[in-house]
Structure formats: structure tokens, C-alpha cells
Amino acid sequence: MLRFLLNPLLAALITISASAQSVPVAANGAEPNPGPVAGADDAAIFNRKNARIISLKIPAPRGPIIDREGHPFAQNRVAYQLAVQYEQFENEDRAAVIAWGRQRVELAKAFYESVREPTDDELYEHYRHRRWLPFYISEPLDPETAEGFRSKLTRGLELMAVYERYYPEKSLASHIVGYTGSVGKLPTGPINLNEPMWELSEGRAGFEKIFNNELEGQPATLRLLFNEEGEMLLREQKGQPRAGGAVVSTLNMRWQKRAEKVLDQHSKRGAMVVIDVATGEVLVLASKPGFDLNQWIPGISETEYAKLREDPDKPLYARAFQGVYPPASSFKPIIALAALNDGTINERTTINCPAYVSYGNHKLWNWSKSPYGDLSVIPAIKWSNNPWFAQVGNRVGSGTFLSLARRLGYGTTSGLDLIGEESGLMPTPEWVRKTYGRPITEGDAANWSIGQGAVLATPLQVAQAMAGIANGGALPKLHLMMQVQDSYGRVIRTAQPERRHWLGVDAEAIRIVREGMRQVVDGGTGRSAGLSWTEVCGKTGTGQWGPERKKQGVAWFAGFLPAEEPRLAFACLYEGRPGEKVSGGRNAAPMVPAFFNSFRDEIKEMVEPAPKALLVVDEVEAQENEEGVLRAIPVSPLELEEFEPDEADIPRALPVDPTELEELEEGP
Structure with missing residues (x-):
């Protein structure tokens, strides 16, 4: 796969760049006659000040970053830079040298307005020390633009071929793929041994940085010999640049595209995560908004970067794994599971659920503002009843349900190949005492039981926890890198399905919680997440988020499918605007059919x-x-x-009654 992607590009670059970068090219593109090759009798040229032996490094192209099906997120392409190519002058007067170089710059500006304006010192110093090499006066140009300039080149102006990093999908998965940056500007003084022919780059963010060593290739060497008149006598290349290896992500590009489109259609800011329960592979890790990675090629300006940094929508912020939010009611299945597992309740245990329960001066209301009477665990999950979970959370104890939450991945980073992943927060007695100067209270436990207060998580963590509940026995270890290949296509690193934690929960407890989550979609608070072709287990969530003065809300829908033999776990997040009233059932749940219906046949085949x-x-x-x-x-x-x-055992598609499609509001 890798050789198929790289070999044509590499061959073209070696052919174009080795000749174009090391040999002066006439305006018509023909190489000048290099003259006779130096022999033993020509040794006297090495005593002349204008003769040179130059050894240059031919940089190798970086390896590609691709999705699980081989589609490129990051690759290389041939680009061109305008350059002034000095001749060997008999008259080396400073003014004459500067005038000659300045004239070429002005000629270039006549057909390309973005030509860099060098200083007089730069023009003269380049002639003094580096006239055998091109003096770059533009950023890399795409091949189409360069081709349009080729007929306008005059003596002393050239187009030099270089490698350029390219992100064909622009902003897709931008927070995961990352970008590169220049290692440093080319030297300006005397030519150094084995200095690069053009600026080198290195990974600065995302996969580009994490796998920089694997993506970097092996350079080749070019040896040049010039005589006193500036004529090239010898050009000798040692080896060929060997491209870097390929990094294969677990992401599915088609699914990632669809997820980002769904976020565009359903939210201004949000996130979506999809995980393969069987393997732990992350298939989708989408954050909205993102940013065009090509802005960093060859380098982003201070103005552009400031615009991104100061954007109120925070496009540089990866909400899927850096956004920390209250999980709200998406956390409630963990309370139910903990209580069932340790015998605090069973499937038939009922709890009286008034419109609210009081803890000190605080009233914790049910979202409907009305009493529900006696409820058992399945309808409590289905209707997301706050008083039920507050009371049961206190019965089972915060230590028990928070411990289970940690086994499900809350409170720690996932271990994925990500930069800047947040760990969220699972409070401890020590944390509460240090923060509030008191022990944990019943009010704390009640608030945490509905996913509010000090309980904070990323969308990635919520989806990971759903994968654990879907698996039943263990939390799968997540993977974002499927394999690393070398430049010959050989696999040198690979990820295998692994267990991260045993959950230590009873199978019957898992069955009961799953049934409650199935009923959430089958007529409960998450009915708008339903699919006609398979059953979904899920949980809505509506939480208060951000500074109190902003009155900002966050809406969730998280779960897994199919209900009987879960294969895919997911989390959808809708980040509300200040003052906006949101709900998991209205804002987040509709993202589920909008995404999964696009891959109906593919998923049906996957889960068979x-x-x-x-x-x-x-x-x-x-x-x-x-x-x-x-x-x-x-x-x-x-x-x-x-x-x-x-x-x-065959999943059945449940008929949908149009009268059931009324909006269901769920409160914090």
C-alpha cells in the first residue's frame, strides 16, 4: 500500500528536484552544457576562489498518514519556488551584484505579486557565499500556478522543485492528523557540508508530531563540482531519498466525513465519537469546528494564527478529547449498574420519586417538574428520573459508583495517540476536602449521581464508558493507530485488541441496564435516536456547563448498537450557546440516525x-x-x-408511532 502511494511521487521528485535544484536551468528549461568532467590535470581549480565542491542533502519525503482503508489524510506533492540563480560575474562590485539580483526580483514581481522582497545585504551576501545555489524569493507554489509562470521566466529566474506537505481533506480530522513546521530557515553564510537543498520540516501537532520519527525518511547526498567560471563539472548523487513510513489510523475517513457533516448540520459546536466495541478501534473522533491544515503549509502567518486563536468558536480546541463537560444523565447508567451489581437494588426494587428531593437548602428537581411515584430501575433509566438516581446514588455510596466509573475510563486519559487529551474529573474525598474544606455530603453524591457538579468528562470518555457497558465484562483498550509501515510497506508496529480493565460487574446487572437504555430509545427520552433497521441502546443527557453567568447548556446522546450483540459504541455532544435552552433528546439524539443511517448496509454486515x-x-x-x-x-x-x-436472537426493527415523536425535554 505504502509503495503504491509513494513511489510515483518519489520518482518524480528525485528526477525533477535533483536536476532543478543543483543545475542552473535556462529559460527554455534546457540544462547548460556542463563541460568536461574534471580530471587529475584539473586539480589546480581547487586553488581558485570561485571553484567549489559542494555536498548537499536531498531531503526525503515524509510518509503518509492514511485511514484504515488507505485514503490519505496527509501526503506529499511536488511544489515549486521562484528563485534567483546568480551567474559568475567578472565585475563583482557590490552595486552591480545587487542591481542584477534586484532586476530579477522586479521581473518576478511583474507576474507574481507575492514575491518576497529581499534586502540589498541578502542579495549581495548570497552572491558572495552561495551563488552556486538558488536564492528563493517565494513560498512554494502549486504545480498549476508554477506552470503558468514557466513561460515568463527569464535568464537568472528559475522554478525549483521541492517537496511540500499536503492535506487533501483540509480540515477533516484536523485535531488528530496535526501539521508540520519548518525546522529552520536555510543558512545564509558560507555553504555547509551536507546542508539541505530546501527547508526541512518536522511534525508540530497531532500524528505528525507523535509519529515524527516514523514519518521522516532517509535523505540522499548530492555532490557538485564547479570550476572558476561557475560551470558545473560534476554532479554525482549517492543513493536516493527513501521516503518515511506510513502511519495507518483506525479512523474511517468516510465515517469521519459524515460525522463532521452531521455536526455541521446539527450544531454550531460539538463532537462525535464512534468506537468498535470488539477491537477498541476509534472509527470516528470528530470535533466541530476544525481548521484547514494547509494553512500551516509552508507556515502560518501571525495574523492567520491570531485569528484562529481568538475565534470565539475555538477551532483549535479538540472538543472530542479536550472538551471537559458534565456528562449529565449519560452518567446515570453507571449509578444503576453499581447499585444492581452490589445488591443495593434489584430489577423489581422500587423507589418513591417525588417531583424533587431536598439536600440542605437545595432542591433537586425531576426534569418534568412532576412526581412519578414508585419507580424501578428500568423505567427510571427510560425516563431519566433525577430523584430516583439521587436517592439510589446515596444508597450505594459515591465511593462505589465513582470506583465503577473509573473502571469504565472516567477520570483518566484514554492512552490514545493524542496531544493535549484531558483526563476529566472524578472527585475523591481528598479532592473534596482540599477544594471545599469538608467531607463528601449527600448533596454531593446526589449531584454526582445525575452527572453534574464535580463529575466532568470528555466525549471520548463517555463513548469509552459506553463501549465498556456494551462489552459487559471488560473495558476495551482504545486504539487510534492501526499500524505503522516502513517505506517498503512492511508492518513494523501494529495494535491488537486488548483489555484495559475488568469491570467486575454481574452479567444480569448489565442486562438490566441495557434494557433500560433500550427503552430510552423505544419511547423514552431518546426516541429521536431510533433506527428502523436495528435497536439502539442509549441515554440522553442535558447539563449545565461553563460559568454560571453564561447559563450555558450541553446536550448528550450516548449509547451503543445493536441492542442484543453490541458492536459500535458512540457519544454525540451538542455544546449550547450562552443562554440557549438545550436538551439531549432534541439536540443530540437526532445526530444518531443522521449518522448511522448513512452506513446502514455496511453496519448490518459488520454486526452479523x-x-x-x-x-x-x-x-x-x-x-x-x-x-x-x-x-x-x-x-x-x-x-x-x-x-x-x-x-x-435476531434484532427486530420496532415500528415508530408518529404520535410518539413529540419533543421530550430533559433537565439537569
Whole structure:
């Protein structure tokens, strides 16, 4: 895969750049006659001040960053820079040298207004020390622009081929892919041994930085010999630049594109995460808004960077893994699971649920502002009843449910290959005492039980916890890097499915919580997240977020599918604007069908059980078959019976009653 992506580009760059960068090219593109190659009798030229032996480094192209299907997030392309190529002058008077160089700069400005304006000292010093090499006067130009300039070149003006990093999908997955930056400007004094032919780059953010060593290639060397008259006598290249390796992400580019489009359509600011429950691979990690990575190529201006940094929508901020929010009611399944697991409640235990419960002077209201009477765990999850979870949270104890939350990944970073990932917050007795100067109270536990107060998490953590509940027995270790290949396409690093934590929860407790989450979508607070072709388990969430004076809300919908044999876990976040009234059911839940319906057939195929290895061809019987058709023979009658699926195990699409599609508001 890697060689297929790199070899044509590498071959073109070696051919173009080695000749264009080291040999003066006439205006018509032809190389001047290099003259006779120096022999032993020409040794006297090395005693002449204008003769030179120059050894240059030919930089290698960086390896690509690609998605799981081989589509490039980051790659290289040929670019061109305008340059002044000095000749060897008989008259080396400073004024004459500057005038000659300045004239070429003005000629270039006539057809390209963005030519860099060098100082007189730069023009003269380059001639004194570096006249054998090009003097760059522009940023890299794309091939189309450069081709339009080629016919306008005059003597002493050239287009020099260079490598340029390129992000074909622009802002897609920008916070994960990252960008490169220049290692440093080219030298301006005397030519150094093995200095690069053009500016080198290095990773500055994201995968570009994390995997910089793997992406960097091996340079080649170019040796040049010039005589007193500035004529090249010898050009000798040692080896070829070897491209860097490829980094293969677990992201699915098609899914990532769709997720970012859904965020564009349903929110001004938000995030979406999708995880493969079986492997722990992150398929989608989307944050809105993002930024065009090509702004950093070859370098971003201070004005452009300040504009991004000061944008109130914070496009540089990766909400999916840097945004820390109260998980709100998406946290409630953990309370229910902890209480069921330690026997505090069972499936039939009922709790009286008034319109509100009081803790000191604080009233914790149900979102509907009305009493619900006696509720058991499944309808409590379905209707997201705050008084039920506040009371049960205090019965089971904050230490118990926060411990389970930590086993589900809350309070720590995921371990993914990310820069700047936030760990969120799971409070401890020590933290409460240090922060508030008191022990944990019932009010604290009640508030945390509905995902508010000091409980804070990223969308990535919420999706990860859903993957743990979907798995049932363990929290899968997450992966964002699938493999690293070397320049020959050989896999040198790979990620394998692993367990991060045992959850230590009872299977029956998991079943009950899943059923409650299924009913959230089947007529509960998250009905607008329903899919016609499979059952979704999920949980809405509506929380207060940010400074109190802003009155800012956040809406969640998180869960997994299909309900029976979960394969995909997800979290959708809608970040409300100051003063905006939001709800998980109205703002976040609709993102689920908007995303997953686009991949209906693909997901149905993904979640189908793998066919069992039951069938063996009986070669003799196949040959004797009068129809000439190969017949598959079952290995054993017992296995053949197992092959028949139980009708109860087949996910059913539930009919949707239009009268049930009324808006359901869920409060904090």
C-alpha cells in the first residue's frame, strides 16, 4: 500500500528536484552544457576562489498518514519556488551584484505579486557565499500556478522543485492528523557540508508530531563540482531519498466525513465519537469546528494564527478529547449498574420519586417538574428520573459508583495517540476536602449521581464508558493507530485488541441496564435516536456547563448498537450557546440516525455473526453428484443444529408511532 502511494511521487521528485535544484536551468528549461568532467590535470581549480565542491542533502519525503482503508489524510506533492540563480560575474562590485539580483526580483514581481522582497545585504551576501545555489524569493507554489509562470521566466529566474506537505481533506480530522513546521530557515553564510537543498520540516501537532520519527525518511547526498567560471563539472548523487513510513489510523475517513457533516448540520459546536466495541478501534473522533491544515503549509502567518486563536468558536480546541463537560444523565447508567451489581437494588426494587428531593437548602428537581411515584430501575433509566438516581446514588455510596466509573475510563486519559487529551474529573474525598474544606455530603453524591457538579468528562470518555457497558465484562483498550509501515510497506508496529480493565460487574446487572437504555430509545427520552433497521441502546443527557453567568447548556446522546450483540459504541455532544435552552433528546439524539443511517448496509454486515466453520467438501461425493455441483457436508449434526439461528436472537426493527415523536425535554 505504502509503495503504491509513494513511489510515483518519489520518482518524480528525485528526477525533477535533483536536476532543478543543483543545475542552473535556462529559460527554455534546457540544462547548460556542463563541460568536461574534471580530471587529475584539473586539480589546480581547487586553488581558485570561485571553484567549489559542494555536498548537499536531498531531503526525503515524509510518509503518509492514511485511514484504515488507505485514503490519505496527509501526503506529499511536488511544489515549486521562484528563485534567483546568480551567474559568475567578472565585475563583482557590490552595486552591480545587487542591481542584477534586484532586476530579477522586479521581473518576478511583474507576474507574481507575492514575491518576497529581499534586502540589498541578502542579495549581495548570497552572491558572495552561495551563488552556486538558488536564492528563493517565494513560498512554494502549486504545480498549476508554477506552470503558468514557466513561460515568463527569464535568464537568472528559475522554478525549483521541492517537496511540500499536503492535506487533501483540509480540515477533516484536523485535531488528530496535526501539521508540520519548518525546522529552520536555510543558512545564509558560507555553504555547509551536507546542508539541505530546501527547508526541512518536522511534525508540530497531532500524528505528525507523535509519529515524527516514523514519518521522516532517509535523505540522499548530492555532490557538485564547479570550476572558476561557475560551470558545473560534476554532479554525482549517492543513493536516493527513501521516503518515511506510513502511519495507518483506525479512523474511517468516510465515517469521519459524515460525522463532521452531521455536526455541521446539527450544531454550531460539538463532537462525535464512534468506537468498535470488539477491537477498541476509534472509527470516528470528530470535533466541530476544525481548521484547514494547509494553512500551516509552508507556515502560518501571525495574523492567520491570531485569528484562529481568538475565534470565539475555538477551532483549535479538540472538543472530542479536550472538551471537559458534565456528562449529565449519560452518567446515570453507571449509578444503576453499581447499585444492581452490589445488591443495593434489584430489577423489581422500587423507589418513591417525588417531583424533587431536598439536600440542605437545595432542591433537586425531576426534569418534568412532576412526581412519578414508585419507580424501578428500568423505567427510571427510560425516563431519566433525577430523584430516583439521587436517592439510589446515596444508597450505594459515591465511593462505589465513582470506583465503577473509573473502571469504565472516567477520570483518566484514554492512552490514545493524542496531544493535549484531558483526563476529566472524578472527585475523591481528598479532592473534596482540599477544594471545599469538608467531607463528601449527600448533596454531593446526589449531584454526582445525575452527572453534574464535580463529575466532568470528555466525549471520548463517555463513548469509552459506553463501549465498556456494551462489552459487559471488560473495558476495551482504545486504539487510534492501526499500524505503522516502513517505506517498503512492511508492518513494523501494529495494535491488537486488548483489555484495559475488568469491570467486575454481574452479567444480569448489565442486562438490566441495557434494557433500560433500550427503552430510552423505544419511547423514552431518546426516541429521536431510533433506527428502523436495528435497536439502539442509549441515554440522553442535558447539563449545565461553563460559568454560571453564561447559563450555558450541553446536550448528550450516548449509547451503543445493536441492542442484543453490541458492536459500535458512540457519544454525540451538542455544546449550547450562552443562554440557549438545550436538551439531549432534541439536540443530540437526532445526530444518531443522521449518522448511522448513512452506513446502514455496511453496519448490518459488520454486526452479523461470522459464519461458523461447519462445512467441509466431500471430494468424492462432489464428483459423483449428478448435477456437477459441489455439495457442502456438515461436520456434525449437532453443529448443524447450532447453525440455525434462534428467532429470538435476531434484532427486530420496532415500528415508530408518529404520535410518539413529540419533543421530550430533559433537565439537569
